[in-house]
Amino acid sequence: MASGRRTSTRIWVLADAHIGGEPTAELMGVNVRTNLRHAIKFVMAQAGEADHIVLLGDISHDGSAASYEWMATEVGRTGLRCHSVPGNHDGARYAGFRRHVAPGDPTRLHQDWSAAFLDTRGHGSEPGRAPLGDVQRFWADWASETSNAIFFMHHDLIQPVPPGRVGIPNAGEFMLALTRGSNRQILVVGGHRHQYYTANIGSVAYVSCGAISCQFEFDDETPVRESEHPELISIDLYSHDYVVNRHILSSGPG
Numbered sequence: 001m002a003s004g005r006r007t008s009t010r011i012w013v014l015a016d017a018h019i020g021g022e023p024t025a026e027l028m029g030v031n032v033r034t035n036l037r038h039a040i041k042f043v044m045a046q047a048g049e050a051d052h053i054v055l056l057g058d059i060s061h062d063g064s065a066a067s068y069e070w071m072a073t074e075v076g077r078t079g080l081r082c083h084s085v086p087g088n089h090d091g092a093r094y095a096g097f098r099r100h101v102a103p104g105d106p107t108r109l110h111q112d113w114s115a116a117f118l119d120t121r122g123h124g125s126e127p128g129r130a131p132l133g134d135v136q137r138f139w140a141d142w143a144s145e146t147s148n149a150i151f152f153m154h155h156d157l158i159q160p161v162p163p164g165r166v167g168i169p170n171a172g173e174f175m176l177a178l179t180r181g182s183n184r185q186i187l188v189v190g191g192h193r194h195q196y197y198t199a200n201i202g203s204v205a206y207v208s209c210g211a212i213s214c215q216f217e218f219d220d221e222t223p224v225r226e227s228e229h230p231e232l233i234s235i236d237l238y239s240h241d242y243v244v245n246r247h248i249l250s251s252g253p254g
């Protein structure tokens with residue numbers, strides 16, 4: 001871990017698990033349930049009681065009831081509070097899953113950080129859409145002038161690595177909504193791309209979380225499997241700072 005200090009709040013972010021209804025379900029040749037179990041075991045070995053888990057969309061690959069039931073059992077084993085956002089693969093059953101594992105809508109994960117969990121699903125298409133109204137309500141209703149802000153969303157806000165696969169077509173408007181009237185720290189955490197990277201634009205820091213299922217590289221527009229090892233990040237929130245840690249689970253789940 002990058003810091004010897006015990007954080008006030010640690011958040012484990014698990015993106016793009018792509019769980020299927022069948023136990024043998026695979027994504028690009030990888031058993032996705034095996035990878036998710038590996039990640040859960042890793043989190044349980046390190047987590048403190050006050051930690052949180054965020055599932056960053058594409059929780060299910062096929063939208064099946066079995067996939068959500070299995071995921072609810074697995075995250076339930078951690079005993080941690082679990083929050084989530086939906087991805088483009090998450091269908092109608094996501095709403096029931098969210099109510100089950102994350103009752104309520106936590107807006108404070110830390111006394112100096114306000115949190116927003118955004119639904120960026122487009123209308124039946126892979127590219128998402130930033131909910132500008134939700135961001136404006138967040139600033140008006142929840143985020144105080146002295147608070148830092150952390151936004152969780154499935155789709156990729158910024159693509160600083162080629163090719164420029166579209167994440168959210170209204171990213172420009174979203175950036176303006178994010179930064180409106182604020183000089184606080186603003187951290188945006190996205191997934192969908194199955195690649196870890198970071199970018200900073202003004203007061204906005206963006207972290208693209210690697211995937212639990214498998215990591216992508218791209219052949220022109222098409223994603224191809226770059227690694228079968230699950231990845232996740234942990235975010236430590238302090239009053240005036242944060243630390244993002246990347247975890248690559250390179251050995252077997254044991």
Ligand SMILES: [Fe+2]
Pocket residue numbers: 058087088089154192193
């Ligand atoms: Fe996705």
